[in-house]
Amino acid sequence: xxxxxxxxxxxxxFRNYPELTLSPHPGLNLLFGPNGAGKTNILEAIHYCxxxxxxxxxxxxxxxxREEDAGACAVTVRGTMGRSEIMVRLTPxxxxxxxxxxxxxxxxRLADLMGHVRCVIFSPEDLSLVREGPSQRRRYLDxxxxxxDPMYFMALxxxxxxxxxxxxLLREARKQEAASLPDALLAPYEAIMAAESRSIIARRRQxxxxxxxxxxxxxxxxxxxxxxxxxxxxxxxxxxEEDLARTLREHRWVDMNRGAATHGPHREDLALSLNGxxxxxxxxxGQVRTAALALKxxxxxxFREETGEMPVLLLDDVMSELDMRRRTRLLGEIGDAQTFxxxxxxxxxxGFRDCxxxxxxxxxxRRARLEETRPGxxxxxxxxxxxxxxx
Ligand SMILES: Nc1ncnc2c1ncn2[C@@H]1O[C@H](COP(=O)(O)OP(=O)(O)OP(=O)(O)O)[C@@H](O)[C@H]1O
Ligand SMILES: [Mg+2]
Numbered sequence: 001x002x003x004x005x006x007x008x009x010x011x012x013x014f015r016n017y018p019e020l021t022l023s024p025h026p027g028l029n030l031l032f033g034p035n036g037a038g039k040t041n042i043l044e045a046i047h048y049c050x051x052x053x054x055x056x057x058x059x060x061x062x063x064x065x066r067e068e069d070a071g072a073c074a075v076t077v078r079g080t081m082g083r084s085e086i087m088v089r090l091t092p093x094x095x096x097x098x099x100x101x102x103x104x105x106x107x108x109r110l111a112d113l114m115g116h117v118r119c120v121i122f123s124p125e126d127l128s129l130v131r132e133g134p135s136q137r138r139r140y141l142d143x144x145x146x147x148x149d150p151m152y153f154m155a156l157x158x159x160x161x162x163x164x165x166x167x168x169l170l171r172e173a174r175k176q177e178a179a180s181l182p183d184a185l186l187a188p189y190e191a192i193m194a195a196e197s198r199s200i201i202a203r204r205r206q207x208x209x210x211x212x213x214x215x216x217x218x219x220x221x222x223x224x225x226x227x228x229x230x231x232x233x234x235x236x237x238x239x240x241e242e243d244l245a246r247t248l249r250e251h252r253w254v255d256m257n258r259g260a261a262t263h264g265p266h267r268e269d270l271a272l273s274l275n276g277x278x279x280x281x282x283x284x285x286g287q288v289r290t291a292a293l294a295l296k297x298x299x300x301x302x303f304r305e306e307t308g309e310m311p312v313l314l315l316d317d318v319m320s321e322l323d324m325r326r327r328t329r330l331l332g333e334i335g336d337a338q339t340f341x342x343x344x345x346x347x348x349x350x351g352f353r354d355c356x357x358x359x360x361x362x363x364x365x366r367r368a369r370l371e372e373t374r375p376g377x378x379x380x381x382x383x384x385x386x387x388x389x390x391x
Contacts, residue, residue, distance in 0.1 A: 002308075002309055002310070003079075003309055003310030003311070003312070003336060003337045003338055004077060004078070004079035004080075004117060004118055004119075004309055004310065004311055004312050004338065005026045005077065005078045005079070005312075005338050006024050006046065006075045006076070006077050006117065006312060006338060007023065007024075007075075007076045007077065007078060008021065008022065008023050008024075008074075008075065008076045009021075009022045009023075009024060009042070009045065009046065009073070009074070009075050010022075010072075010073070010074045010075075010390070011042075011045055011071075011072070011073050011074075012071060012072045012073075012390045013064055013065035013068040013070060013071035013072070014041065014045055014063060014064070014065065014071045014072065014073050015038065015041040015044070015045075015063060015065060015368075016038045016041060016065065016362075016366060016367050016368045017038060017041065017065070017367070017368050018065060018367060020368075020370060022042070022358075022370065024338065024340070024356070025338075025355070025356035025376040025377070025379060026338050026379060027336065027338065027339070027354065027355065027356075027376065027377065028339050028341065028349075028354065028355035028356070028376070029338075029339065029340045029341065029355060029356050029357075029358070029376070030341050030342075030343070030346070030349050030355045030356070030357045030358070031340065031341070031342045031343075031358050031360050031370075032342070032343050032344065032345060032346045032348070032357065032358075032359060032360070033344070033359055033360035033361050034344060034361065034362070035344060036362065037360040037361055037362050037368060038360050038362070038368030038370075039316075039342035039360050040056075040123075040316050040317070040342060041368065042340065042342075042360075043055070043121065043314040043316050043340055043342060044056065044063070045073035046073075046075065046117070046119060046312065046314060046340065047119060047121060047314065048063070048073050048088045049073055049074065049075045049077075049086045049087075049088055049113075049116075049117050050113075050116075050117040050118060050119045050147065050312075051113070051114070051119075051143060051146065051147065052088055052098065052100060052110045052113050055121050055123070055314075056125075059092075060090045060092060060097060060098055061090075061092040063090060064090050064092060069091065069092075069093055070089065070090060070091045070092075071089075071090045072087055072088065072089045072090065072390050073087070073088055074086060074087035074088075074101075074390070075117060077116060077117050079116065079117070079118070079309060080307055080308065080309050081115060081116055084102060084103055084116050085101075085102070085103050085104065086100070086101070086102055086113065086116050086117060087100070087101040087390070088100055088101075088113070089101065089390075098110065100112060100113045102116070104389060109154070110153070110157075111150040111151075111153045111154045111157070112150065114146055114147055114149070114150040114153055115147065115148070115150060117312060118147045118148075118303055118307065118309070118311035118312065119147075119311050119312040119313070119314055120296055120299050120300050120303065120311050120312075120313055120314070121296075121313075121314040121315075121316060122293070122296050122313070122314065122315045122316065122318045122330075123314075123315075123316035123317060123318060124316070124317055124318065124321060126292035126293070126295070126296060126318075127288055127289060127292050129272075129291075129292050129295055130272055130279050130280060130283065130288045130291050130292055131280060131288060134267070134268070134269035134270075137269055137270040137272075138266075138268060138269065138270075140270075140295065140299075141204060141207065141208075141270065142156060144207065144211075144299050144302065144303075145203055145204065145207050147303070147311075148207075148302075148303070148306050148307070149203060151199070152199070152200065152203045155196045155199045155200050155203075156196075156200060158192060158196050159192070159193055159196035159197060159200060159264075159265065159266070160266075162189040162190075162192035162193045162196070163189075163193055163261055163264065163266065165189045166186055166189040166190060166193070166248075166261065167255075167259075167260065167261065169181075169182060169185055169186055169189070170186075170252065170255055170256040170259075171256075171259070173256060174256050174257075181252050181253070181256070183249075186249075186252065187245075187249070190244075190245045190248040190249060191245050193244060193245070193248060193261075193264060194243065194244040194245035194248070197238060197244045197264055197265050198244075200265045201236065201238055201240075201265055201268075204234060204265070204268070205234060205236075207302070208232075208233075208234040208270070210302055210305070211232070211298050211299070211302055212231070212232050212233065212234075214297075214298035214301045214302060215230065215232045215294050215295050215297075215298035216229070216230050216231060216232070216294075217298075218293070218294040218297040218298050218301075218333075219290055219291060219294035221329065222290050222293055222294060222297075222326055222329055223287075223290050224325070228274055228275060228287070229274065229275050229276070230272075230273070230274055230290075230291060230294060231271075231272070231273045231274075231276075232270050232271070232272050232295065233270065233271045233273075234268070234270060234271075235268060235269040235270060235271040236268055237263060237264065237265065237267040237268045237269075238263065238264060238265060238268075244263065244264060247263045248261065248263060248264070251263060272291060274287060274291070279291060289321065289322075289326075290326070293322075293326065293330065297330075297333055300313070300333065300337075310335065310336065310337035310338075311337065312337065312338050312339070312340070313334055313337050313338070313339040313340070314339075314340050315330075315339060315340065315341040315342070316342050317342055317343060317344075318330075319341060319343050319348040319349060320343060320344070320345070320348055341355075346359075346373075354376055354377040355374070355376055356372065356374060356375055356376030357372070357373045357374035357376070358370050358371065358372050358373065359371045359372075359373050
């Protein structure tokens with residue numbers, strides 16, 4: 001199966017890379033080196049080009065190299081949408097803090113980015129999908145659907161903006177100790193929230209209907225014995241026929257006192273269970289790890305089904321966490337997808353198929369240095385890419 005391929009990656013003032021140009025292998029790329037060298041920073045840059053944001057918590061400001069005003073990351077990518085050059089520029093001090101450039105033209109919206117580079121990231125933090133609160137699982141779901149559907153991303157943005165405006169009005173009313181709430185001001189925002197919520201929920205339901213069986217199947221395949229039934233169910237906060245505008249109107253006082261909207265798609269969750277018991281409470285370490293891996297593999301399969309193309313895979317520090325059987329299964333699923341693997345020890349990938357290997361180390365002034373140590377298998381001739389314009 002064809003896959004998205006990143007032909008070049010360029011960084012400028014991105015984390016501890018003042019400048020970098022990398023021509024990745026279309027197959028397996030291994031980045032190894034000591035802790036803190038800058039391996040994950042490379043995966044993060046690819047994630048930025050896919051979704052306009054980091055896979056780690058934190059602000060865009062933190063990503064720009066210290067002491068610098070602006071940073072950028074760019075990829076030339078070949079995929080279902082043809083060949084494109086994507087750049088994300090971060091300028092935290094300017095009014096428009098983040099701009100996206102597609103084929104050297106400034107895009108009007110961040111949503112225009114979605115779908116050019118699709119990626120799935122596997123990292124040790126995936127365990128929080130099972131262990132922690134609903135926000136981690138919503139993020140997983142949202143990031144997945146955004147990459148398939150830019151309209152979903154726009155719906156989420158409009159929903160969040162309307163919720164923020166409504167929240168500001170309620171905070172103001174509370175501060176003023178108002179005896180009544182300004183219906184004429186609140187109602188339009190509640191109407192937007194309700195309208196956007198309908199399309200958000202419909203898309204979530206649709207994605208979950210396909211994802212749930214895939215995740216259950218992958219869990220079974222990784223666990224190997226048939227005795228564990230893993231389930232992931234969409235856990236809605238808004239009922240299918242519910243009029244959210246009405247619910248919001250009825251809960252204005254509650255929401256004002258709580259300081260947050262108590263109803264809406266921003267409160268939804270995924271319920272994970274094993275043999276009918278909630279995973280968060282009962283699962284062992286290994287079961288948690290298997291469930292997290294199954295959710296990510298299901299995402300990979302969903303992308304493949306919906307787009308007919310393998311996404312780029314980013315495996316951050318996961319090899320050392322997996323036993324041999326899980327590792328082999330994971331690499332078996334990956335097939336021909338372009339993959340970036342980070343690990344501290346080159347031997348973590350020994351015995352697996354051919355890869356291009358880069359050693360990432362720190363210079364004396366704590367900048368990353370990247371050195372190719374193995375070129376990997378020969379690459380079929382590809383047309384040379386032009387360098388992106390960072391100015
Ligand atoms: N904005 C920034 N400017 C300069 N350096 C930064 C910035 N943000 C992070 N760093 C540096 O980047 C390095 C961390 O990079 P990264 O997370 O990629 O490490 P890693 O190689 O993945 O390490 P580990 O093996 O521990 O996961 C640290 O040295 C950190 O100081
Ligand atoms: Mg790392």
